[in-house]
Amino acid sequence: MEGAHRRSYFYVGGEAVDDGTGSGHRVMMGQIQNWLNTPDGRQGWASWLLEQGYIVYLIDQPARGRSPHHPSLGPTVSYPIELAERRWTACKDFHDYPQAKLHTQWPGTGRMGDPAFDTYYATLLPSVTDFAKEQRLSQAAGAKLLDRIGPSIILSHSQGGTAGWLWADARPELVKGIIAIEPSGPPFGSTIVKGKPSKPYGITDAPLTYDPPCSDGERPLDTAEHSASDGHRFRLQNEPARKLVNLSRVPVMMVTGEASSHAEYDGFTCRFLQQAGVNVRHVHLADEGIHGNGHLMFLELNNLAIVEFLEKWFAKIA
Numbered sequence: 001m002e003g004a005h006r007r008s009y010f011y012v013g014g015e016a017v018d019d020g021t022g023s024g025h026r027v028m029m030g031q032i033q034n035w036l037n038t039p040d041g042r043q044g045w046a047s048w049l050l051e052q053g054y055i056v057y058l059i060d061q062p063a064r065g066r067s068p069h070h071p072s073l074g075p076t077v078s079y080p081i082e083l084a085e086r087r088w089t090a091c092k093d094f095h096d097y098p099q100a101k102l103h104t105q106w107p108g109t110g111r112m113g114d115p116a117f118d119t120y121y122a123t124l125l126p127s128v129t130d131f132a133k134e135q136r137l138s139q140a141a142g143a144k145l146l147d148r149i150g151p152s153i154i155l156s157h158s159q160g161g162t163a164g165w166l167w168a169d170a171r172p173e174l175v176k177g178i179i180a181i182e183p184s185g186p187p188f189g190s191t192i193v194k195g196k197p198s199k200p201y202g203i204t205d206a207p208l209t210y211d212p213p214c215s216d217g218e219r220p221l222d223t224a225e226h227s228a229s230d231g232h233r234f235r236l237q238n239e240p241a242r243k244l245v246n247l248s249r250v251p252v253m254m255v256t257g258e259a260s261s262h263a264e265y266d267g268f269t270c271r272f273l274q275q276a277g278v279n280v281r282h283v284h285l286a287d288e289g290i291h292g293n294g295h296l297m298f299l300e301l302n303n304l305a306i307v308e309f310l311e312k313w314f315a316k317i318a
Contacts, residue, residue: 025176025318026055026152028145028167033065034157038299039119040107045155045298045307052311057149061163062137063128073133076126081112084124087261088295089117096261103259104292105300120299127159131198135162135206142167146174153314157181158295162204165247169208172246177317179310180254182295186265187272188223188235202237202272210242210276234268236275243277251279253313255306257293258286285309 027049029035035046035058046056063069069076085093090110091100108116128134142163146152153176156164161183168175189198200220201208207216214220221242223235252273256266263284270282285293290305297306 025314026057026149027155027314028057028059028142028152029155033123035298038107038303039116039123042107043304045303048304048307049311054314057145057152059142059145061134061160062141063134064125067141069126069128073128073137074130075128077129078126079124081121084121085111085117089120091259091261091294097264099259099263100261101259102292103294105259105297105302106294107299107301120296131162132205135166135204138163139166139170139206143170146171150174151176153318154178155181155310156183157298159184161185162206165203165208166206168250169244169246172249175250177251177253177313179313180252181297182256182260182262182266183254183269185262185269186234187269202276203269208244209246211245212242214242228268232264232268234265234271236272241275244273245277247273248277248279251317252281253310254280254282255297255310256282256284257295257297258284258291259293260295260297262295 029046035044035056037044037047046058049056060067063073063076086096088110089106091097091103093110094100106116108114110117112118112121146167151174154164154167156178158181161180164178164180164183168178183203184199185203187199187202199205200218201210201214202221207220210221222238224238225233225235227233254266254270254273256262267282270280273280285291285297285306288309290302290309293300293302293306297303
């Protein structure tokens, strides 16, 4: 029971004014809290891009964050603390892959109890275990948003990388380009990433537009396994390969950190995209003089050096 009181509301309206100094180009990013600032309180990529005059849309995909999960979507899975430490924040302590020892840019120890890690871990959201369903919902929502806001650049990361592919597949004429920061991979799953095979459409679990069209079964694409020089196995389409006719209309930059586990297999994702006719440039940050980054590069100590490099490509494609 509440005490006697009076409650009132007010609204402050506003509008964007073109003062001639900004680019006015739209950038779509998700999920929201990852881009606003860093776990140790430094400026995030979204804020920096705003300062350069970009219009930034921060997106919570369906069943995430402010677009909350509904039980009808099925069960969810959360990331254990040890997995976050091993894969993303304290890689150098576990030596799970050769590049892990190069990880120097995470703020703090990367372990539970460190303020930066605890702040980061509190932002993690559960995922719907039916990836295909989640991706179809995301594609429908992203297409509607593009219809509303117009031509945009998509900046995606990790599991959200599938959203970038699917949004561009649905609305290629409205996507100026994709910057895919270590997108979910490798194609079709592999022995590198343990677990059951995934991504039957190569880079997604939900269907993509291929020419010739592919079937809707468990194995919609005809593929074969190959061995890399380091012994890792990966899958590509058998030739003649079907083409991603919509994605091939969109320029793509893939970005990989020097010390990330993705350094093991992002190259396979790039090869798959190129085989399917996609115009993709694969950037290894170390080749650009940017060193020590793991999978969460946009939160790490040199995050602004990275986005300054990426913005040069933004400016070219916008």
